[in-house]
Amino acid sequence: MADHTHDTAPTQFVEASGIRFAYRRFGNPDASRYPIVFFQHFIGNLDDHDPAISDGFATDREVILFNNTGVASTSGLVPDTIEQMATDAGAFMDALGVTSADLVGHSMGGLVAQQVAIQRPDLVRKLVLVGTGPRGGVGIGEMPAETAALFGVTLPRQEDMWLPVLFAPTETSQKLGREYVERIVARKDRDASPFGEQVFAGQGAAIHTYGTTKDPAYAILKNIKVPVLVVNGTDDIIIATINSYILQQFLPNAELIIYPDANHGVHFQYPDLFVTHTKLFLDR
Known part of the structure; x- marks a missing residue:
């Protein structure tokens, strides 16, 4: 898959624990660097990952979505x-033959990535947590009704729903x-599989229980x-920014970056900076 990019990597499937997992794997399989596995946010799928980030990492390591x-x-x-999401993610990595990787988890994906590091420490070399928080963190699983409503809007181009969820209300953001x-709508064969109520209900219940x-x-x-x-960004309205400080304070070996004028999708707002800073962390 070294010749593919985020937008051209084919969707593949692998069986693990009775589940047929959809994934894309591409980039530079440099034996000196570990693959990087991305864990997705609430109601996000393969096509909500940012090509600028995936391709930025894929220049010198494998990327798995x-x-x-x-x-x-x-x-x-x-x-x-x-x-259970973490258990399933571990089974997926086992099925791919990934014995150790760097994990990037955003929002709910950050909760799952933390749990993988707890349940399957053999699979995790380093961890990058974006817009997320700890078990029992401040306000996690207790989203105000007006914020929760942002996820239920119907728009002519549905991807525009992410603008108030992931980005600050400022003109620049x-x-x-x-x-x-x-960038995310540019892929020609986007995954059109529908999201049913079970996705909202299952993921919502998982986040609520973990947070409360x-x-x-x-x-x-x-x-x-x-x-x-x-x-994180300076004002995350989905998982409050204070949770990022809590993670840094209570994890045994953590460092923290806060980007300005940014909300829940801070890495999507600053993809080049995020890739640069994360590579510095992963490569040392």
Whole structure:
């Protein structure tokens, strides 16, 4: 897959634990660098990943994108716990023959990536957590009704729903958000598999339980021994930015980057900076 890019890599399938996982794998299989596996946000699928980020990493390492159980073109029912999502993700990586990788988790995907690091530490070399938080974090799973409503809008171009969810309301951020949307709609054979109510219900239940199950002193984070890079924007309205500070404070080996004038999709707003800073973290 070294000749493919984000927009040309074919969708492939692999069976694991009775699930037929959809994935795309491309980039430079440099034996000196670990593959990078992306964990997707709430109701996101393969085609909501940013080509500018995927291709930025693919210049010198393998990139793996996948739909977890029950999402879009992957079979099964969406689990209603983060723990089971992590179990399924581990089975997917096993089926691909990935024995260790760097994980990038955004939002709900960051919850799942943390849980993989806890349940399957053998699979994780380094962890990048974007716009996410710890188990029992501040406001996680308790989204205000007006914010939750942003996910249910119907638009002529549905991808435009991400503008108020992922980007700040400022003129600059919204402009960069529109550029992100143009990038993600550029792929000609986008995954048109519909999202049913089960995706919303399963993922919503998983996030609610994970967020409202309090972990005194965030003790569970001590089980994540690998180096972690935490990234967020100044005003994340989906998983409050304070949770990124909590991750950095309570993880044993974590550092934090906060980008200005940014919301929940900070890495989509600053893809070049994100790739540059993350590579510095991964390569040292």
